[in-house]
Amino acid sequence: MFNNVTIVGVGLISGSFALAMKQHGFAKNIIGVSRTKASEQKALELGLIDEALPLEEAVRKSDFIYVAIPVDATIPVMQQIMDLVTDKQIVVDAGSTKHVLCEAMTGHRNRKRFVATHPMWGTEYSGPEAAVNNAFAGRACVISEKEKSDATAVAIVEKIYRALGMHIIYMNADAHDIHAAYVSHISHITSFALANTVLEKEKEEDAIFELAGGGFESTVRLAKSNPAMWAPIFMQNRENVLDVLNEHISQLRKFKAALEKENMDYLNELMENANKIRRIIK
Amino acid sequence: MFNNVTIVGVGLISGSFALAMKQHGFAKNIIGVSRTKASEQKALELGLIDEALPLEEAVRKSDFIYVAIPVDATIPVMQQIMDLVTDKQIVVDAGSTKHVLCEAMTGHRNRKRFVATHPMWGTEYSGPEAAVNNAFAGRACVISEKEKSDATAVAIVEKIYRALGMHIIYMNADAHDIHAAYVSHISHITSFALANTVLEKEKEEDAIFELAGGGFESTVRLAKSNPAMWAPIFMQNRENVLDVLNEHISQLRKFKAALEKENMDYLNELMENANKIRRIIK
Numbered sequence: 001m002f003n004n005v006t007i008v009g010v011g012l013i014s015g016s017f018a019l020a021m022k023q024h025g026f027a028k029n030i031i032g033v034s035r036t037k038a039s040e041q042k043a044l045e046l047g048l049i050d051e052a053l054p055l056e057e058a059v060r061k062s063d064f065i066y067v068a069i070p071v072d073a074t075i076p077v078m079q080q081i082m083d084l085v086t087d088k089q090i091v092v093d094a095g096s097t098k099h100v101l102c103e104a105m106t107g108h109r110n111r112k113r114f115v116a117t118h119p120m121w122g123t124e125y126s127g128p129e130a131a132v133n134n135a136f137a138g139r140a141c142v143i144s145e146k147e148k149s150d151a152t153a154v155a156i157v158e159k160i161y162r163a164l165g166m167h168i169i170y171m172n173a174d175a176h177d178i179h180a181a182y183v184s185h186i187s188h189i190t191s192f193a194l195a196n197t198v199l200e201k202e203k204e205e206d207a208i209f210e211l212a213g214g215g216f217e218s219t220v221r222l223a224k225s226n227p228a229m230w231a232p233i234f235m236q237n238r239e240n241v242l243d244v245l246n247e248h249i250s251q252l253r254k255f256k257a258a259l260e261k262e263n264m265d266y267l268n269e270l271m272e273n274a275n276k277i278r279r280i281i282k
Numbered sequence: 283m284f285n286n287v288t289i290v291g292v293g294l295i296s297g298s299f300a301l302a303m304k305q306h307g308f309a310k311n312i313i314g315v316s317r318t319k320a321s322e323q324k325a326l327e328l329g330l331i332d333e334a335l336p337l338e339e340a341v342r343k344s345d346f347i348y349v350a351i352p353v354d355a356t357i358p359v360m361q362q363i364m365d366l367v368t369d370k371q372i373v374v375d376a377g378s379t380k381h382v383l384c385e386a387m388t389g390h391r392n393r394k395r396f397v398a399t400h401p402m403w404g405t406e407y408s409g410p411e412a413a414v415n416n417a418f419a420g421r422a423c424v425i426s427e428k429e430k431s432d433a434t435a436v437a438i439v440e441k442i443y444r445a446l447g448m449h450i451i452y453m454n455a456d457a458h459d460i461h462a463a464y465v466s467h468i469s470h471i472t473s474f475a476l477a478n479t480v481l482e483k484e485k486e487e488d489a490i491f492e493l494a495g496g497g498f499e500s501t502v503r504l505a506k507s508n509p510a511m512w513a514p515i516f517m518q519n520r521e522n523v524l525d526v527l528n529e530h531i532s533q534l535r536k537f538k539a540a541l542e543k544e545n546m547d548y549l550n551e552l553m554e555n556a557n558k559i560r561r562i563i564k
Contacts, residue, residue: 120495140493169492182483183494187501190472193533195556200529201464210451211422212465213402217563218500219469224560227553231546238541245538247482249531251475256527259520264513271509274477278506281499 002063006031008055008077009069010043012122013094015131017066018048023133024163031058042128059084064156068094072232075104082110090153092117096180097236098144098173112150115157118142118176119166120184126226137165144173181240186248188222188230189241195223284345288313290337290359291351292325294404295376297413299348300330305415306445313340324410341366346438350376354514357386364392372435374399378462379518380426380455394432397439400424400458401448402466408508419447426455463522468530470504470512471523477505 005027007014014032021027032049034040040052059065059081067074067081074095081091082105091114095101102116119141123130141161146154158168171179198220234241251270258267287309289296296314303309314331316322322334341347341363349356349363356377363373364387373396377383384398401423405412423443428436440450453461480502516523540549 120493122495122497124497139495142493167492179493182480183498186476186479187497189534189537190476191497191501192553192556193530193537194468194472195559196533196536196552197468197526197530198464199555199558200533201526210449211402211424211461212562213404213421215404215406215469215473215504216465218503219473220559220563221500222497223556224563225553227550227557230553231549234537234541234549235544235546238544242538242541244479244483245534245541248475248479249534249538251478251482252471252527252531252534254478255471255475255516256524256531259516259524259527262517262520264517267513267516268509270478271474271507271512273481274474274505275509276481277477277502280494281502281506 001025002027004029004031004062004064006033006053006058006062006065007049008033008058008065008067008081010034010039010048010052010128011068012126012130013119014066014068015043015046015048015128016121016133016135017068017094017119019131019133020135020164021160024160026160026163027064031062033058039128046128046131048128048131055080056084059089063089065089065091066094067092070229070232071095071097071101071236074101078105078114079108082108082114085110085113087113087150089113090115090150090156092157094119096184096233098142098176098180100236102145102148102173106148111148113153115146115149115153116144116173117157117161118144118180119161119164121166124222124224126229135164136161139166140169141166142169142171142176144171144176146170177237178240181237181244185234185237185241186244188225189234189245190248191220191222192225195220283307284309286311286313286344286346288315288335288340288344288347289331290315290340290347290349290363292316292321292330292334292410293350294408294412295401296348296350297325297328297330297410298403298415298417299350299376299401301413301415302417302446303442306442308442308445309346313344315340321410328410328413330410330413337362338366341371345371347371347373348376349374352511352514353377353379353383353518356383360387360396361390364390364396367392367395369395369432371395372397372432372438374439376401378466378515380424380458380462382518384427384430384455388430393430395435397428397431397435398426398455399439399443400426400462401443401446403448406504406506408511417446418443421448422451423448424451424453424458426453426458428452459519460522463519463526467516467519467523468526470507471516471527472530473502473504474507474512477502 010032121139292314403421
């Protein structure tokens, strides 16, 4: 149980984490740090945080600092935090990319106080209103560069995530970023692109969306995601995302070729292969 | 209330339709027609049908015949049925393509007995076990070439679908096929291709799927769909699907260009445009 926990960012991930920390008895007092007064106010109203403070003041008071902001803002904010902490405090980030941040933290005199994590949970919504109770459960949480963090700090972070129902996977930062490109980042890009595809058509046809059924909704759901969060993720993980995107375009071209050549066998073969995904998602 | 209703095909759509017909009091006795004994047996066990009969016998006994089989099998089976029916019977199909079938039925002496429909509901599962109660509700049902069907037959079909919670949209067969390509067929192709993309990676990396979270699951869910059902749909709606697929590949290439050029503004612009899908899916 910590007396004071700071969440930096008061949105979907940090807000849901704050709720969970309270619910599981890990935090007495939650301090919120946000760039905007409006978000602070909203987070207070929603009971995500007990008080709002400027970053430096919040960090100095806190036992545990949890950073979940767009990944392009993470490094400068983390530099500030890491310069302030003592060897009693724990700093955790929840970003969707790990390589750039871990590299930036390498050699910092307080590196051991930092635990790099990525809880693989989210929704297409953002902001304090998007925070929910009982988030994270049943999903994986990646911890990167465990060996560079203080063992006790890692043990505490693991205990918290496990209490939230997550299972821990250890992965170096590069491996994390490759895997995240495959199981998360590409899904977002295809969803954004599918929305644009259909919106392009909508210019010509009024009635098109009256027809949209469940399949369409589930494939296009992620296209509602916040660009301010995703653009920096794609950019930081640019090479891996481009690799996967190229593979995906080439897979789509196979469907195109099968259709153009009216090759039913090839079309069936492509889909039968895709069916193997049943092994992975139940 | 019909004494005898035949469902041709005893799978996801026909089975769910049979359950709904019973639940809403539209059918006393449901007769199932299937190509395989195993499916007939399963449909009987599951209570989807009351008896199983060969096609001709079933059709002769029935007031209402509902055809929901893979679209490449629909035309020959419909020819058989249409040759058998009298001007007291109603024949309805539920296929995902409308142009080819409607064309094939044009000029048939019993054309007025046929109502061409597409209830825009489904899941990624197939077969009798996939049938569920309370399917169809809240979704659109397209009726094509209404003017070529007997007005009373259309009114009955509308009444049934409305009782199931669907709203009716009238659309000519060509317009239906274009729209279906945008709001259904392309979602399936992207999902199949995304599954193949990720499965390709899996060959190199063991742990990748431990990370798969909710976003991935929802975009890749449709990749579990049955190739025997979808290959004929894509093939019958080939030109429209190719149009949309080309547009989709070009939309993905825009993301690729934005990333290659590290053009943050363009990347944001693409995603902000995609966010407009919020207007359409809540």
